[in-house]
Amino acid sequence: MKTTTAFIKKEFLQIIRDPSSLLIAFVLPLVLLFIYTYGINLDFAHVRLGIKNDDRGPQTADLIDALGQNAYMQTAFYGSEKQMYHDLARGKIQGALTLPADFSRNLAAGKNAALLLVADGANYTQVAHTQNYVTRIANGWLSANRRQQTAAPTVEIVPRYLYNPNNDGRRAVVPSSLAVTMTLIGILLTALVISREWERGTMEALLAAGLRPMQFIIGKYVPYFAVGMLSLFFSIAVMVLVFRLPFAGSWGVLFVISALFLYASLGLGLIISSLLRDQMLASMAALIVGFLPALMMSGVVFPIISMPPFFRRLAWLLPPTHYVRFVKSEFMSGTVWETTLVSGAFLFALGTLFAAVVYKKTARRLDD
Amino acid sequence: MEKTPFIDIREIRKSFDGGKNMAVDCLSLAIYKGQTVGLIGADGAGKSTLLRLLAGLLLPDGGSIFIDGKETKAGRKPPVTIGYMPQKFGLYEDLTVRENLEFYAALKHVDAEFDNMLDFAGLSPFQNRSAGKLSGGMKQKLGLICALLGNPELLLLDEPSVGVDPVSRRELLKMVKESTKGQTTVIWSTAYMDEAHGFDVAAVVDRGRTVFVGRPTDLAPDSRGFEEKIIELAGGWQKKESAVAKKFVMPDNSCDYPVEALHLVKNYGSFCAVKDNNLKIRKGEIYGLLGPNGAGKSTSFKMMCGLARPTSGTARIMGIDIVKNASAARAHLGYMAQKFSLYPNLSVRQNLDFFAGAYGLGGHRAMLAVGRMIEIFGFRPCLNDNAADLPLGYKQRLSLACAVMHNPPVLFLDEPTSGVDVITRREFWNHITALAQKGVTVLITTHFMDEAEYCDRISLFFRGRTIAAGTPAELCRQTATDSLESAFAAAILAQEEQPA
Numbered sequence: 014m015k016t017t018t019a020f021i022k023k024e025f026l027q028i029i030r031d032p033s034s035l036l037i038a039f040v041l042p043l044v045l046l047f048i049y050t051y052g053i054n055l056d057f058a059h060v061r062l063g064i065k066n067d068d069r070g071p072q073t074a075d076l077i078d079a080l081g082q083n084a085y086m087q088t089a090f091y092g093s094e095k096q097m098y099h100d101l102a103r104g105k106i107q108g109a110l111t112l113p114a115d116f117s118r119n120l121a122a123g124k125n126a127a128l129l130l131v132a133d134g135a136n137y138t139q140v141a142h143t144q145n146y147v148t149r150i151a152n153g154w155l156s157a158n159r160r161q162q163t164a165a166p167t168v169e170i171v172p173r174y175l176y177n178p179n180n181d182g183r184r185a186v187v188p189s190s191l192a193v194t195m196t197l198i199g200i201l202l203t204a205l206v207i208s209r210e211w212e213r214g215t216m217e218a219l220l221a222a223g224l225r226p227m228q229f230i231i232g233k234y235v236p237y238f239a240v241g242m243l244s245l246f247f248s249i250a251v252m253v254l255v256f257r258l259p260f261a262g263s264w265g266v267l268f269v270i271s272a273l274f275l276y277a278s279l280g281l282g283l284i285i286s287s288l289l290r291d292q293m294l295a296s297m298a299a300l301i302v303g304f305l306p307a308l309m310m311s312g313v314v315f316p317i318i319s320m321p322p323f324f325r326r327l328a329w330l331l332p333p334t335h336y337v338r339f340v341k342s343e344f345m346s347g348t349v350w351e352t353t354l355v356s357g358a359f360l361f362a363l364g365t366l367f368a369a370v371v372y373k374k375t376a377r378r379l380d381d
Numbered sequence: 382m383e384k385t386p387f388i389d390i391r392e393i394r395k396s397f398d399g400g401k402n403m404a405v406d407c408l409s410l411a412i413y414k415g416q417t418v419g420l421i422g423a424d425g426a427g428k429s430t431l432l433r434l435l436a437g438l439l440l441p442d443g444g445s446i447f448i449d450g451k452e453t454k455a456g457r458k459p460p461v462t463i464g465y466m467p468q469k470f471g472l473y474e475d476l477t478v479r480e481n482l483e484f485y486a487a488l489k490h491v492d493a494e495f496d497n498m499l500d501f502a503g504l505s506p507f508q509n510r511s512a513g514k515l516s517g518g519m520k521q522k523l524g525l526i527c528a529l530l531g532n533p534e535l536l537l538l539d540e541p542s543v544g545v546d547p548v549s550r551r552e553l554l555k556m557v558k559e560s561t562k563g564q565t566t567v568i569w570s571t572a573y574m575d576e577a578h579g580f581d582v583a584a585v586v587d588r589g590r591t592v593f594v595g596r597p598t599d600l601a602p603d604s605r606g607f608e609e610k611i612i613e614l615a616g617g618w619q620k621k622e623s624a625v626a627k628k629f630v631m632p633d634n635s636c637d638y639p640v641e642a643l644h645l646v647k648n649y650g651s652f653c654a655v656k657d658n659n660l661k662i663r664k665g666e667i668y669g670l671l672g673p674n675g676a677g678k679s680t681s682f683k684m685m686c687g688l689a690r691p692t693s694g695t696a697r698i699m700g701i702d703i704v705k706n707a708s709a710a711r712a713h714l715g716y717m718a719q720k721f722s723l724y725p726n727l728s729v730r731q732n733l734d735f736f737a738g739a740y741g742l743g744g745h746r747a748m749l750a751v752g753r754m755i756e757i758f759g760f761r762p763c764l765n766d767n768a769a770d771l772p773l774g775y776k777q778r779l780s781l782a783c784a785v786m787h788n789p790p791v792l793f794l795d796e797p798t799s800g801v802d803v804i805t806r807r808e809f810w811n812h813i814t815a816l817a818q819k820g821v822t823v824l825i826t827t828h829f830m831d832e833a834e835y836c837d838r839i840s841l842f843f844r845g846r847t848i849a850a851g852t853p854a855e856l857c858r859q860t861a862t863d864s865l866e867s868a869f870a871a872a873i874l875a876q877e878e879q880p881a
Contacts, residue, residue, distance in 0.1 A: 019487030023476065030475040030511070218471030218527075221436045222488040223458065378455050379438045380397075 016224065020232030024206075028236060037202055038244040042194040046248065049190040050183060050256055060086045060143050063097045063106040070117035076154045080110070085146050101133060108132045108143040176261075176345040187258055188344040189313040192333045193304070194248055195271065198241040199278025200285070200303030201296070206233055207286035208295045217379065226375040230368070234279055241275040242268075262343035266353060270343075273360040274336040278303070280367025281332070287374040307333040335359050385450065386411035387566050388435070388535070393444035395430050404430040406589030407444070412582070415563045419580035419597075420570040421611075424800030425773060427589040428570040429468065432537045435568070436465045448535065464533035468540050470524030474513030478504050478523055481512050482530070491531040498526045502556065517674050518549025525553060529560055536567045542576060544828060546673030546843070547870045554579065572800060574611065575831050575866060578604040587615045587802065604831065611803055618804045624757040625781070626815030630788045636699045639664055639713075639791050639822040640685065644694035647680050654680045656845045657694070662838075667813065667823040669833050671869065672842030678826050679719075679795065681842070685824065686793045687711050698791055712741070715789035717780050719796045725769035729760050729779060732768055736783040754782040774805040781812065792816065794825040798832060810835050830866040839865075841872055848872045 028034045062080060066073060081088035089106060091097035097109045111129040119126040130147055132140045177184050210216040219229070249267070252258045281303060289295040309315060310324065311333035317325055328334045335356040342349045390410040396403045405427045412418055422428050433439045435446060440455040447453070451460035472481050479495065486493050499505045502522040507515065512523060521541055528536060536557070542550045557567060569580065577583045578597045585593040592614045593600065601607040612618050642660040646653070655677040662668045670678040683689040685696040687707040696703045701710040723732050733754055737747040755761055758778045763771060768779060777797070784792065794813070798806045814835060817823050825836065833839050834853055841849045841856070849856055849872040853865055860871035 015490065016488055019484055023473065023480070023484045026480060027473065027475050213474065214467050214469040215471050215473060217433070217438060217467040218465065218485070219488070220438055221463065221465035221467070222485060224488055378440055379433055380440060 017228045017231050020224070020228060021235050024232055024236040025239075028240060034202055034240070038198055038240050039247060041197060042190075042244055042248045043251065045190050045194055046187065046251055046256070049187045060108055060139065060146060061106045062086050062088050062143070062147070063091050063100060063109040064088050064112070065091045065094055065097055065109070066112045067114040068112045068116040072117045072120070072158070073112055075158075076112075076151065079150050079154050080147070083146075083150070085142075098131070101131065104133070107136070107139055108147065110147060184258065184345060185341060186313065187252060187256065188340045189311070189337045191245070191248060191271070191340050192274070192311055192313060192336045193307050195241060195245060195275055195336070196278050196303050196307040196333055198237070198244050199275055200282035200299045202240070203233065203237050203279055203282030204285045204289075204295045204299035204303075205292055206237070207283065208290050208292045211290040212292055216376065220376065220378065226372060226377060229375055230283075230372055233283060234368075237279055237282075238272075238275060241279070242272065245271050245275070258344065260344055261347040263348050266348050267340070267343050270336070270339050270353060270357050270360070273357055273364060274332055277332040277360050277364035277367060280364050280371060283371045284367055284374065287371055287376075306331050310334065311337045313337055332360055332363055387414040387416075387449060388412040389447040390431075390435075391445050391447070393431075393434060393446060394442045395427075395434060395439060396442055403589050405434065405441075408586070408590055409444075410584055410591060410594060412566060412568070414566055416581045417557070417561075417567040417569065418582045418584055419577040420568055420584050420586060421572070421574065421577040422570075422586035423572060423773065423802030423805075426586045426802065428586055429539055431586070432465070432539050432568065432570060435535075436463055436537055438465075461534040462531055464528035464530070464536045466524045466528040466536075466538045466541060468543070470520050470541075472512040472520060472524055472527070475511055477509050477511050478515070479508040481523060482527060485527040486530050489531045493530055498529075501560070502526045503552075516549075517545045518552070521545055521549060521553055522556065525556060532565070534565060536561065536565050538567070538569045540570050540572065542571060542573065544674035546676070546873060547830065547866045548873045549673070550576070551870065573829065574608045574803065575604040575829075575864075578607050583607075585611050585614070608803060608831065612807065615802070615804055618807050620811060623812045623815035625785060625812045626819050628753055628757055629785065629816060629819055629821070631820045632788060632790050634664075634699060634790050634820075636790075637664060638662060638697075639699050640668070640824055641697040642681070642685055642694070643696065645681060645684050645691050645696060646693045647677075647684060647689065648692045653845050655684070658847060660685075660840065662822055662824060664822055665817050665820045666837045667817050667825065667835060669836035669839040670824070670826040670842060671828075671830070671833055671839055676842040677845040678840075678842040682793065682795055682824065682826055686714055686716055713789055714791040714793055715784035715787065716793045717784040717795065717797050719799065723768040723776065723779055723783065726767055728765050728767055729771070729775075730755075730764045732779060732783060733760075733786070737786055740787040742787055750786045754786055758782050773801055774808070777801055777805055777809060781809065785816070790821060792821055792823045794823065796826050796828065799828060806832070830864070830869065833865050841869055843873055843876055846876075848876050 064077060064080065066077065077088070080086060094111070097106070100106050101109045109131040113127065113129070116126050116128070128147075128151065130144065132143045134140055210219065245268075253260055282299060285295055285298045285302060289298055307313070310317075310328045310331060312328070317328050317334065320328065339352055339356040342352055388411070390408060392407045392409055393405055394407055395405040408427070408431065420428050420431065430439065434441055435448075435453070437453050437455050437457065437459050445452055448460050453459055473484070476484065479499070482493075482495055482498065486495070496505070499508050502525070504519060504523060507519065512520060515523065525538070525541065528538070538557075541553060545553075557569070561567060571577055577585075580597065582595065583593065583597040584591050593611060597607055600610045638661050640660065640662040642658050645655055645658040647655040658681050660668070670682060672678045680689060684691045685703065686698070687703040687710060691704065695705075698710040699713045701713070703710045724735065727735065730751070733751045734747070737750050742750050755764065760779070760782070763775060768776065771779065780797070798809060801809070810832070813823060813825075827833065836853065838852055839850065839856060840847045849859065849868070851859065856865060856868045857863060860868040862868045862871055
């Protein structure tokens with residue numbers, strides 16, 4: 014017991030004296046929070062739309078006004094098609110809309126009237142937004158015109174966004190950033206702690222002094238768990254107190270599941286660290302195994318439902334996926350016991366499996 | 382001899398990389414209680430592996446080790462208390478001196494009188510300084526008292542004296558003798574022959590086997606003779622005319638002082654690494670820079686060959702100012718760096734080709750130069766082997782070949798022989814002295830005091846300053862000592878007595 018306490022104390026001293034670990038634990042979460050709050054915006058994009066109007070009928074003037082008079086789009090007018098596509102290719106405009114000469118004529122005749130929208134396919138999300146805006150504005154204009162003429166009833170959809178009344182993307186994304194933060198603490202910080210002992214030659218001294226594997230492992234888990242929880246409290250405090258993010262769930266449940274997630278992440282980090290004795294290699298592995306899946310495959314940015322089946326299954330094996338699902342619902346809708354219990358059980362099982370691997374892989378001798 | 386040995390090593394074997402690399406090869410050794418044993422050998426001779434086997438840190442492939450009559454098992458509690466000091470001392474650099482000591486005491490379940498131990502090591506004034514900020518000598522002492530915690534019956538020290546000044550080295554030996562009082566059995570590994578001569582028993586290891594075990598004084602009365610005998614035992618070495626020097630084409634030069642340093646100063650922030658260094662080296666002279674790690678010899682060396690920019694002052698190579706015209710000056714020198722700066726995953730031939738190109742030899746001239754080097758150094762059998770897989774001696778020859786390929790009139794050698802076995806060192810020095818006789822000017826840094834004897838003149842570096850300079854004989858005369866090591870120690874002590 015005394016040995017373990019001494020080891021934990023030593024580990025704490027090293028954390029406190031290493032500015033980079035404090036940077037990862039407290040400054041990085043803050044940076045991530047700012048990026049998630051102000052930097053990443055999944056709701057709308059500003060689009061500059063180029064318009065070439067070959068129709069020039071009086072009716073189209075309304076449509077063109079409507080396209081320019083909203084918060085999302087700015088319009089620019091072109092006389093020559095060549096010039097418009099030239100600007101599109103150079104990114105000066107993101108979409109190019111052509112109104113054909115027979116547009117109003119076809120419309121008046123009750124025939125199909127086509128609009129040509131050309132968008133820059135290199136930016137995939139922007140294409141979707143551009144198409145969405147133009148379609149919506151054109152449809153709005155059309156139904157307004159029709160009503161004037163015929164007053165026929167149309168179907169109108171009134172959306173209501175459950176758990177997120179204003180459809181504010183931040184409310185869904187910012188809590189998920191906890192998954193990235195906790196992964197960083199769990200994996201990036203611990204990936205180096207065993208390889209460092211090897212590289213500085215202290216592992217030899219520890220083994221020669223008769224340190225037992227269990228003492229070593231407890232000594233590595235406890236301090237980083239404590240740092241991770243502190244960092245979690247800190248991040249949540251900033252979210253709720255500074256950014257005024259509404260929290261619908263239970264604090265107790267949030268901390269228990271977060272602790273389990275941290276437990277699993279620490280295990281993954283320590284596995285990397287015990288397998289790779291080279292610090293450089295260990296930190297690269299931590300980024301690839303830990304950080305990238307947490308960001309790309311956990312559903313923080315890209316929805317899991319739209320992934321191909323193999324990746325969907327893979328995503329379900331990763332701890333961040335479960336944590337993201339849990340933390341979103343905890344913040345937005347309150348505790349959903351079904352999700353919470355499944356995620357909690359999974360994270361606990363995974364964490365324990367990882368801990369067992371770490372125990373198995375902890376060196377008892379130098380040639381292990 | 383006495384009754385039963387305290388440590389009985391029986392035909393122990395240990396290989397790495399799936400048997401490819403035989404580190405310890407059927408080695409047997411008996412050590413008696415209370416002896417101080419020097420384990421001597423080059424890098425890769427098997428010293429560290431043997432110590433780790435003794436500490437139970439490695440599992441042997443075969444054979445057995447009995448300590449105090451009981452067999453040791455790797456990964457289990459050893460039969461006697463062992464104090465083990467690994468290479469690099471095993472200290473936590475971000476913990477303070479006292480925290481390191483307390484931590485290791487807790488690991489070993491020892492209640493120690495920390496104040497007394499720190500006093501004993503002379504570290505009391507520095508106990509709140511982090512271990513990473515200690516000098517090499519102080520780290521070594523801290524490592525030692527950590528290993529001494531709990532008064533172990535067996536003390537294993539793995540190269541405790543690498544890169545440490547001779548005064549600290551002597552103090553360490555004194556500390557070990559005082560604290561063990563003849564009760565503890567000590568095994569101390571080293572690459573220095575001169576150090577080994579002072580132990581009760583010397584066990585000389587070469588390629589995983591012992592070539593000599595016994596009292597060093599039985600073999601020869603002094604360290605010089607001891608080295609000769611060891612060379613004989615390791616297979617012998619005969620002086621031949623150096624083929625390198627024979628084929629060396631000395632460029633015409635009329636420069637009397639091919640290497641000059643003029644008031645060289647280097648500051649890193651507020652720390653002064655080199656303080657006003659002046660040198661003038663005559664044509665054909667071998668000039669040695671000696672000193673412990675961190676004394677400023679490597680920094681001076683790097684400034685003189687244009688690899689580091691001096692804070693003030695300058696150096697001249699063949700009369701060309703290295704600060705103003707670095708590339709022209711550097712064209713005249715051949716450089717061999719610490720730890721063989723070859724490309725490990727290129728073959729011998731590819732390394733030679735590359736360096737020929739790097740020195741600006743092209744086409745036919747490059748082919749001739751590479752061919753000449755292959756012939757002189759006998760690289761033909763291993764032309765297609767990767768440099769990393771070469772035996773140590775060949776690696777060193779390849780480094781030298783790459784440095785002299787373009788027939789430079791000036792050679793800069795930065796610790797070229799550290800970790801190299803005695804025979805390879807002999808061969809190396811044979812080439813160097815022969816090249817100097819042909820008129821090549823050589824500047825060399827080294828840790829080995831005995832190697833300094835090959836130099837025509839020497840500068841002793843300590844804390845950024847040259848504290849003594851002259852021929853080896855002059856230095857001994859100035860300090861009234863009989864060996865260079867004693868001369869160096871005396872010079873350091875004289876320096877420390879002066880107010881800073």
